[in-house]
Each structure stands twice: as C-alpha cells, then as structure tokens.
Amino acid sequence: MKRRTFFKGAALLAALGIGGGGAAMVHSSSRNRYYSGPVSDHFDGLRFFNPGGSAPRGFGDLLKWQWGGGRAVWPEQVPVAQTRPAAQVSDLTITMVGHATMLIQIAGLNLLTDPVWSDRASPLSFAGPRRVAAPGIAFGDLPRIDAVLISHNHYDHLDLATLADLHRTHAPQIITPLGNDAIVRSALPEARITAADWGDAVPFGALTVHLEPCHHWSARGMGDRSMALWAAFVIEGPTGKVLHIGDTGFDKGRPYRDLPARHGALRAAILPIGAYEPRWFMQDQHQNPAEAVEGFRLCGASYAIGHHWGTFQLTNEPREAPPEALRAALAAQSVDPARFRALAPGEAWAIPAA
Numbered sequence: 417m418k419r420r421t422f423f424k425g426a427a428l429l430a431a432l433g434i435g436g437g438g439a440a441m442v443h444s445s446s447r448n449r450y451y452s453g454p455v456s457d458h459f460d461g462l463r464f465f466n467p468g469g470s471a472p473r474g475f476g477d478l479l480k481w482q483w484g485g486g487r488a489v490w491p492e493q494v495p496v497a498q499t500r501p502a503a504q505v506s507d508l509t510i511t512m513v514g515h516a517t518m519l520i521q522i523a524g525l526n527l528l529t530d531p532v533w534s535d536r537a538s539p540l541s542f543a544g545p546r547r548v549a550a551p552g553i554a555f556g557d558l559p560r561i562d563a564v565l566i567s568h569n570h571y572d573h574l575d576l577a578t579l580a581d582l583h584r585t586h587a588p589q590i591i592t593p594l595g596n597d598a599i600v601r602s603a604l605p606e607a608r609i610t611a612a613d614w615g616d617a618v619p620f621g622a623l624t625v626h627l628e629p630c631h632h633w634s635a636r637g638m639g640d641r642s643m644a645l646w647a648a649f650v651i652e653g654p655t656g657k658v659l660h661i662g663d664t665g666f667d668k669g670r671p672y673r674d675l676p677a678r679h680g681a682l683r684a685a686i687l688p689i690g691a692y693e694p695r696w697f698m699q700d701q702h703q704n705p706a707e708a709v710e711g712f713r714l715c716g717a718s719y720a721i722g723h724h725w726g727t728f729q730l731t732n733e734p735r736e737a738p739p740e741a742l743r744a745a746l747a748a749q750s751v752d753p754a755r756f757r758a759l760a761p762g763e764a765w766a767i768p769a770a
Contacts, residue, residue, distance in 0.1 A: 448643045450595035463642040470700040472633040481697045488734040496550045497762045500557045508655050508767045512759035513552045515727035516662045523622045523653040525562045530573040530662050537572035537728045545728040552761030566592040567662025568646035569634045576603045595644030626650040631667035656683030665700045666707035672714035683770045685717035690725025693732040705741040718770040722758035
C-alpha cells in the first residue's frame with residue numbers, strides 16, 4: 417500500500433506538472449489547446465522550446481528521482497513577520513511575499529509577479545506541495561495592484577484562485593507570455609490580459625514591460641507540455657530597469673549574457689535560487705545559487721534579490737540551503753553580499769540608486 421500510494425503521488429506530480437520541478441507526462445496531441453501562431457525559432461507549430469537548450473526530463477527520470485531518496489525534511493510551518501506595504505512608492509521597493517510572488521513598487525505603480533496566496537501549489541486542495549511560510553503580505557493588506565506579471569503556467573506560478581481574488585478586488589492588467597492568456601481567460605473571461613512573445617514590449621503607464629527568453633518549460637496537465645510559453649521580464653521605468661525571472665535553468669548563461677546589450681544598466685534583478693536538487697534532474701530547468709550569482713554578474717545588475725525558496729518544498733534540498741549556498745557563492749565569486757540578498761517572506765528592500 418505504501419508503494420502504491422507513493423507511485424500515485426509521483427504520477428500525480430508528473431501528470432499535472434505540479435511545482436514546476438517535475439516533468440509532465442507526455443501524451444500525443446495534434447493541436448495546441450492554448451496558442452495558434454506562426455512557427456518561430458522557439459515554436460514548432462505545436463510546442464514551444466528552448467533554442468539550443470534542453471527539453472524537460474521524462475517520466476522515467478522523474479520516477480528515478482522520486483525513488484532515489486535524499487529528500488530533506490522541511491518544517492511544517494515557519495514564523496513569518498507579515499508587513500503592510502505603502503500605498504505607493506515613487507522610487508523602487510521590492511517586497512517578498514513568498515516563493516516567486518514579489519510586490520514590485522516602482523514609479524507609483526504596484527506590480528505582482530506570479531501571485532500565489534493559495535495554501536497549495538497544486539490543482540487539488542488535498543494534495544500537492546503545501547506552503548510552510550504564510551504570505552509575507554496578507555491579501556487584505558495589499559495596496560492597489562495595477563498589474564500582474566505571470567512568467568509561466570506551472571502551479572507554483574499561475575494560481576487561478578489567487579488571480580480570481582485579484583480580479584475581483586483590484587482588476588489588474590495581466591501580462592504573460594503566449595498561451596497563458598487562454599488558461600486565465602478560461603476562468604476569468606473578463607480579465608484584462610496581454611499575451612506577448614519573447615522580444616515584445618508591452619507599454620503600461622509610465623512603464624514598459626519587455627519579455628525576454630529564459631530556459632524553462634510549461635505544463636498544467638496531461639498532454640499540454642510546452643504548449644504555453646515561459647519568459648523573463650525586464651520592467652523599464654523612470655527610476656530604472658528591473659529584471660524578474662520566475663524560473664530558469666542557467667543554460668550556459670544564455671538567459672543573462674545578452675541583456676546588457678539589449679537593455680543597458682539594470683538597477684535590480686530578481687532571480688530564482690531554490691528548487692535545484694538533485695542536480696542531475698534539475699539543472700536544465702532550475703539554476704542553483706552559484707549559477708544565480710554568475711547570472712547576476714553576467715546581466716550587470718547593480719543589486720539582486722533571491723526568490724523561489726522556502727515556501728513550497730518542491731525538491732530535495734533543505735529549506736535553509738538556498739540562502740546558505742547563496743552566501744557561499746557570493747564569497748566564492750567575490751561579490752559584495754550587500755548587493756544580493758535572499759529575502760524572506762515579509763521582507764522589503766528599498767533598492768539603492770544604481
């Protein structure tokens with residue numbers, strides 16, 4: 417019975433793409449249920465892909481990982497000092513809500529990235545990764561939310577329940593890569609959504625949101641692997657430029673190395689540092705802290721924030737391993753630790769001038 421239960425749990429993770437770390441079970445499909453558009457250098461007419469990069473691992477590798485042991489035990493709950501942010505900020509302040517959910521307050525506008533206030537990163541209320549850290553901002557304490565940036569459709573990044581709450585209370589503009597708009601519209605047909613491709617620029621008030629390549633994949637269930645695009649964002653405003661990457665593999669530095677030529681100086685970079693063990697399984701899709709520091713150096717940002725750690729246990733490493741590994745990587749690469757901080761839920765950082 418224990419073996420059967422474990423297998424069913426692993427199969428659920430695989431089939432539904434829960435957590436963004438597992439691999440979705442591939443079923444043949446002759447059409448894309450989310451997006452129809454011309455073939456490009458990262459879309460083959462049916463699925464999106466990473467040019468010159470690696471595809472997500474298959475179901476056999478997922479089972480090898482799940483049966484391989486080495487999974488650290490996380491606490492069931494950790495204390496969180498929730499904060500109540502200002503209504504608006506004229507310069508630039510970034511607050512960690514949890515996992516990939518960040519409140520970016522820039523030039524008088526309030527943006528949320530990959531908002532998840534749900535208890536689980538899962539399509540199910542009774543199974544899937546459960547949060548061990550409460551949101552760093554209570555939902556009712558949010559300032560007016562002007563826009564939401566959704567990087568891709570894994571359940572720890574695209575949470576329809578939270579989006580429904582945000583639509584009801586704030587009606588924000590939603591900006592997301594191609595195909596994810598169909599997922600949101602299926603639940604929220606009246607939501608304001610802009611879907612864009614890599615290289616596109618979306619004007620929003622005093623800001624321009626640029627969509628940039630990163631190395632990842634997507635899935636919501638069986639048969640939809642990589643049918644919606646994933647992307648990084650560069651938020652350009654009068655107080656500087658902010659890079660936000662929800663999820664990425666390091667991919668020999670390709671998500672970073674061309675950014676200075678395209679965007680010039682970046683004031684801040686918000687980079688994933690968690691969900692990276694075991695490396696043989698995760699390295700193509702989730703960078704580790706040392707790679708995040710190398711990416712920080714390549715993109716030329718003045719400051720960086722580490723996210724995607726400590727809220728949902730998706731992979732094997734202990735909860736506190738990512739910030740500890742980040743500190744070691746900063747020292748090893750001779751980067752001032754004051755420039756790259758792993759924020760805990762509820763922590764806010766008024767980013768210094770570049």
